[in-house]
Amino acid sequence: MNNLYNYRRSFFLILTLLYGLNSYAQEEAAAANFIDSTQAPQAVESAYEQAYKQLVAMLTQKQPYSLKEAVFAVENAYFDQRLSYERFSQSLALLAKLSKRYAKANPVQKYEERDEAQVNLAGAIFKVLTDTTSLMDKQAQVWYHLPYTYDFQDVWGEQEWVNTFVVKLLTLKSGNCHSLPLLYKLVAEELDVPAYLALAPNHMYIKQRSLAAGWYNTELTSATFPMDAWLSASGYIHTDAIRNRVYMDTLSQAYTLALCLVDLAQGYAQKKPADHQAFVLKCLDLALAYYPHFAKAMVLKADVLSKELLALQAEYGVDNIQALKEKPTVKPLYTSVEQLYIRAYKLGYRNVTKEMYVRWLQEMQNAQLNNQKP
Amino acid sequence: MKRFSLFLVGYLCVLGSLFAQLPTQPNPLVPQVIPQSPSFSTFQPPSPHLQLRQQQHQEAMQRQQQVLRQHQQAIEEFKAYQRQAEIRKRQEAYAKQMIRYNLGYKASPQATAHYRKAFRILNAMLEGTMPLSLRDAVFAVENAYHNDTLDQAAFNQSIEDIASLLKAYVKKKKYAFTTDFEKNSALVYLMQNGIRAKHPVTKKKTTIVPFRYDFEDYWGREDHTKMFVTKLLRTGSGNCHSMPLLYLLVAEALETKASLAFAPNHSYVMFQDEAGKWLNYEATNQFMASDQLMMGSGFIKAEAIQHGIYMTPLSKKEAVAQCLVDLTLGYEAKFGMDDTIAHFVSPIPKHAPRDIHGHMTMANYLTALWASVEKQLLEKKEDYKERKDLEKFPKAKRALMERNLLYKTLDDLGHEPIPAEIYERWLNQIQQAKQATHE
Numbered sequence: 001m002n003n004l005y006n007y008r009r010s011f012f013l014i015l016t017l018l019y020g021l022n023s024y025a026q027e028e029a030a031a032a033n034f035i036d037s038t039q040a041p042q043a044v045e046s047a048y049e050q051a052y053k054q055l056v057a058m059l060t061q062k063q064p065y066s067l068k069e070a071v072f073a074v075e076n077a078y079f080d081q082r083l084s085y086e087r088f089s090q091s092l093a094l095l096a097k098l099s100k101r102y103a104k105a106n107p108v109q110k111y112e113e114r115d116e117a118q119v120n121l122a123g124a125i126f127k128v129l130t131d132t133t134s135l136m137d138k139q140a141q142v143w144y145h146l147p148y149t150y151d152f153q154d155v156w157g158e159q160e161w162v163n164t165f166v167v168k169l170l171t172l173k174s175g176n177c178h179s180l181p182l183l184y185k186l187v188a189e190e191l192d193v194p195a196y197l198a199l200a201p202n203h204m205y206i207k208q209r210s211l212a213a214g215w216y217n218t219e220l221t222s223a224t225f226p227m228d229a230w231l232s233a234s235g236y237i238h239t240d241a242i243r244n245r246v247y248m249d250t251l252s253q254a255y256t257l258a259l260c261l262v263d264l265a266q267g268y269a270q271k272k273p274a275d276h277q278a279f280v281l282k283c284l285d286l287a288l289a290y291y292p293h294f295a296k297a298m299v300l301k302a303d304v305l306s307k308e309l310l311a312l313q314a315e316y317g318v319d320n321i322q323a324l325k326e327k328p329t330v331k332p333l334y335t336s337v338e339q340l341y342i343r344a345y346k347l348g349y350r351n352v353t354k355e356m357y358v359r360w361l362q363e364m365q366n367a368q369l370n371n372q373k374p
Numbered sequence: 375m376k377r378f379s380l381f382l383v384g385y386l387c388v389l390g391s392l393f394a395q396l397p398t399q400p401n402p403l404v405p406q407v408i409p410q411s412p413s414f415s416t417f418q419p420p421s422p423h424l425q426l427r428q429q430q431h432q433e434a435m436q437r438q439q440q441v442l443r444q445h446q447q448a449i450e451e452f453k454a455y456q457r458q459a460e461i462r463k464r465q466e467a468y469a470k471q472m473i474r475y476n477l478g479y480k481a482s483p484q485a486t487a488h489y490r491k492a493f494r495i496l497n498a499m500l501e502g503t504m505p506l507s508l509r510d511a512v513f514a515v516e517n518a519y520h521n522d523t524l525d526q527a528a529f530n531q532s533i534e535d536i537a538s539l540l541k542a543y544v545k546k547k548k549y550a551f552t553t554d555f556e557k558n559s560a561l562v563y564l565m566q567n568g569i570r571a572k573h574p575v576t577k578k579k580t581t582i583v584p585f586r587y588d589f590e591d592y593w594g595r596e597d598h599t600k601m602f603v604t605k606l607l608r609t610g611s612g613n614c615h616s617m618p619l620l621y622l623l624v625a626e627a628l629e630t631k632a633s634l635a636f637a638p639n640h641s642y643v644m645f646q647d648e649a650g651k652w653l654n655y656e657a658t659n660q661f662m663a664s665d666q667l668m669m670g671s672g673f674i675k676a677e678a679i680q681h682g683i684y685m686t687p688l689s690k691k692e693a694v695a696q697c698l699v700d701l702t703l704g705y706e707a708k709f710g711m712d713d714t715i716a717h718f719v720s721p722i723p724k725h726a727p728r729d730i731h732g733h734m735t736m737a738n739y740l741t742a743l744w745a746s747v748e749k750q751l752l753e754k755k756e757d758y759k760e761r762k763d764l765e766k767f768p769k770a771k772r773a774l775m776e777r778n779l780l781y782k783t784l785d786d787l788g789h790e791p792i793p794a795e796i797y798e799r800w801l802n803q804i805q806q807a808k809q810a811t812h813e
Contacts, residue, residue: 214785215675228675233666239679243686248676 033091033171034083041080044271048264048279051077055261059290065253068092068186070260075165078267083167091170095183096190098145099124102133113211121193122208122218129184130223148183149174150221155358156202161270164263177203177361178263180220185256196250197259199296200235201350202357207250222365234360241348246295258291262300280304295349302340309337473750475769477743481709489705492518493718496701499694500725506690509533509623511697516602519704524604532607535573537627539580540564543571557630558645558655565621566660585620586611587658598707601700615700617657618643622693633687634696636730637668638789644687652687677788683730684788695726702735711742730789737784740777747773 042050051073057063058070068089076083103124111119127133133145151174157164166182169175175183181197181204188195198207198217206218217226228248231237241247251259265283269276284301287294312330313321324330352360479486492514498504499511509530517524544551544560551557563569568584588611594600603619606612612620618634618641625632625645632645635654642663643655654663668674668685678684688696699722702715716739722732747770751758757766764771 215677215788229666229670229673232669232676239665239669239685242676242679243682245680249680 034087034167035079036082036084036087039082039084041082044080044268045279047081048077048268048271050081051264052261052279052283055257055264056286059254059257059261059286065257067182067189067256067260070257071166071182071186074260074264074267075167077264078161078165078271079167088167088170092186092190095125095128095187098133098135099128099187099191101135102128111212115211118193119210119212121191122188122195122210125184125187125191125193126218126220126223129180129187129220146173147223148180148220150180150361151176152358155354155361161267177205177221181206184218184220197256198248198250200231200237200247201352203235205231207248219364221361224364226364234363236350236352236356238348238350240346241295241350244293244347246293246347246349255291255294258287258294258297261287262294262297265300277304277308293347295344295347298340298344299349299351302337302344305333305337305340309334471754473747473754473767473770475743475747475773477712477739477746479714480712486705486709486714488518488522489701489714489718491522492701493698496694496698497721500691500698500721506694508619508626508690508693508697511694512603512619512623512700515697515700515704516599516604518701519598519602519708520604529604529607533623533627535580536564536582536624538574539569539571539582540624540628542574543569546571553648554631554646555648557628558625558632561621561624561628561630561632562655562660562662564624565617565657583610584660585617587617588613594707598704601703614640614642614658621655621657633689634693635687636684637671638673638684642668654685675788677786679788681787682728686728688726692726692729695722695729696731698722699729699731699735711739715739728787730784730787733780733784733787734789737777737780740773740780744773744777 054063054073055070058065063069069085072083072085072088076085099121103120106124106127108116108120108123113119128145130147132147135143135145137143148169151163151172154160154163155176157176157178162168164176164178166175166179166186169179169183184206185195185197194208195218196207198205206220207215208218209215215228217228217231219226231248232239232242237247242249261283265280265287268279268283281301281304284297284304287297288301291297309321309324309330312333313324316324316327316330318324325334495504495514496511499506504510513524513526513529517526540560541551543564549556549560551560564582565585568582570579570581572578573580585606588600588609591597591600592613594613594615599605600613601615603612603616603623606616606620621643622632622634630645632643635642635644643657644652645655647653654665654668655661656663665685669679674684679686698718702718705714705718715735719732719735719739722729726732751767751770755767757763761774764774
């Protein structure tokens with residue numbers, strides 16, 4: 001009963017925050033729930049350096065792997081090390097507890113394999129994150145836990161980088177294809193349910209395996225379970241990209257941490273648009289060292305280096321950037337940029353436009369609705 | 375009187391021992407009879423009568439010893455007989471309890487000789503002692519099923535004929551025919567539309583009619599020859615096994631690059647365009663299919679592509695290794711599942727590690743083996759009632775574990791059986807197409 005009391009208090013907290021903060025700037029709102037007012041903000045460089053060190057420690061196995069700590073480090077760095085890890089863990093523990101309760105109350109029907117308990121839990125996490133869950137307390141009062149929805153306003157965090165964060169998702173109950181699968185995986189790790197992140201062009205989803213169905217995909221953005229053929233056909237996925245494991249492959253622990261490193265680099269670039277090359281390149285190089293066919297990191301690295309090329313173009317005063325290839329001092333840089341782009345393309349990396357992407361997400365949802373009709 | 379009685383006693387004893395039953399202990403009276411005692415010489419002075427009697431005594435003694443030896447011999451023989459009977463009984467009891475950990479051979483060595491010959495040819499190609507030739511491999515497989523009665527020269531000629539007619543045709547039409555892509559395009563045209571051209575050797579005008587899909591028994595379940603290229607050449611209609619193979623055989627004759635590729639329960643052709651992109655040619659209904667269509671209609675998961683089991687162009691060696699699987703299919707259709715099949719697919723993991731069909735055949739064999747072992751356990755072992763009792767039979771347990779491990783490998787590679795409802799839908803589509811062609 002104490003647990004229920006906790007739920008109630010937490011929901012109350014979240015609800016009041018929602019009502020109170022919806023009108024504020026999103027960044028402030030996202031932070032409000034987790035910002036520890038006792039902590040003094042740190043300088044950007046030192047805040048990011050701290051997060052970087054933590055990720056390196058995990059990658060080099062000096063510190064045990066923990067996605068919760070890694071994600072928190074990335075987001076905390078953006079908030080100048082002012083977030084409270086305790087509250088972050090608490091809200092994940094709450095979701096885990098809720099999922100466990102849900103699995104107990106609503107077990108999956110007609111599933112008779114050895115991994116029944118696991119499938120039950122996975123189903124419960126999915127339900128808790130994507131659907132309204134009702135709870136009853138001691139006084140027979142019913143409480144509702146609302147689903148986490150997709151935020152169509154800012155799908156790639158272009159307006160506000162915070163929109164891609166898990167803390168924003170936890171606070172405002174809406175997220176995107178970055179924060180939603182991350183949250184699922186975080187909750188799954190709390191419950192020791194195996195779940196893997198998987199990539200698609202400009203997209204991320206969850207892959208899991210059950211004895212009855214084999215590998216299956218969980219799509220949090222549209223709350224569906226799309227099949228591979230559909231994902232590849234509609235999601236602009238080249239077969240070479242599948243063959244080369246650029247897309248639609250499960251990410252190992254090291255790869256997941258490399259993904260966090262790239263998030264860290266992108267956050268830093270948002271924080272310091274003028275001067276970020278050194279730190280960003282450091283992060284991307286390390287990510288590529290642990291995840292060599294990480295095409296997104298390749299392209300980001302090439303983008304950063306091309307900015308250098310543009311600066312050099314201005315310096316040399318040449319009209320055409322290809323003329324830089326002739327300069328012996330610039331040639332290695334030029335070819336390395338070229339090679340990075342070519343390699344990413346050959347691996348099957350593709351970028352989709354936002355219109356295509358949003359249409360795809362909606363199609364996925366519609367397909368699901370059509371399937372549900374008798 | 376005393377002497378006489380002594381003699382009589384001795385005589386009776388000899389007689390008694392002669393008529394005694396064979397398997398008895400040596401007569402206890404015998405030591406009394408044998409004149410070993412010194413009393414004879416001390417109490418009785420020697421006399422001619424005595425000498426005679428002593429001689430008679432010795433003779434009787436010798437006879438007695440002979441009888442004794444015979445007696446002993448008979449006992450030994452009887453004991454040996456008893457030992458052998460014991461061994462035989464134990465052997466029979468053991469045979470009743472023994473578990474066979476193989477499936478044996480279902481046919482005589484004479485009957486399967488052609489199959490073993492084909493296996494030796496294919497294995498030699500894989501080992502590199504014979505040149506790799508898909509045409510020879512395919513012929514070996516089909517010839518084995520036909521008990522070595524097919525004419526290889528005629529088979530080679532019909533493939534060469536198609537190739538040379540195509541060459542003559544494109545020459546007459548002045549089509550480009552130098553790059554792999556151009557040759558493949560011409561071949562696709564031939565499969566789809568057929569051609570009419572003058573044969574360069576016989577100078578006869580010859581027509582090749584387009585190859586058709588044979589909707590009757592398209593998996594060769596009733597008639598295994600439906601799978602064969604020789605059947606396709608003879609009748610002009612084939613299935614998703616023979617049609618891609620014929621394409622590849624002609625491509626091999628034209629010395630152009632094209633590869634076999636798989637989807638679940640299906641095979642097709644892949645070749646590269648001029649930019650190096652792989653294209654899919656669906657030889658059964660003769661169109662160029664997109665990757666996404668192959669993936670969607672074949673129910674393929676990302677893992678299967680990552681591990682290269684489906685939608686991946688096979689090398690020539692892998693295609694020849696696949697012929698070994700075809701060989702086992704023919705063998706099974708003819709003779710049933712036995713140890714030969716495990717032997718035939720055994721070289722595949724070494725030469726074509728990503729060939730899913732080799733693993734699947736082996737999994738089928740191990741399933742049959744385990745079923746046989748479990749049946750024997752239930753019949754012969756009283757302490758085996760259910761799977762839990764396997765702990766007492768480590769060898770049987772290993773047979774089950776080996777099978778389960780292979781199934782796990784199959785799952786990890788991304789092989790998924792097509793769900794029943796999707797499979798049915800697909801069958802219905804084929805049925806509709808079939809009706810459409812009949813109308």
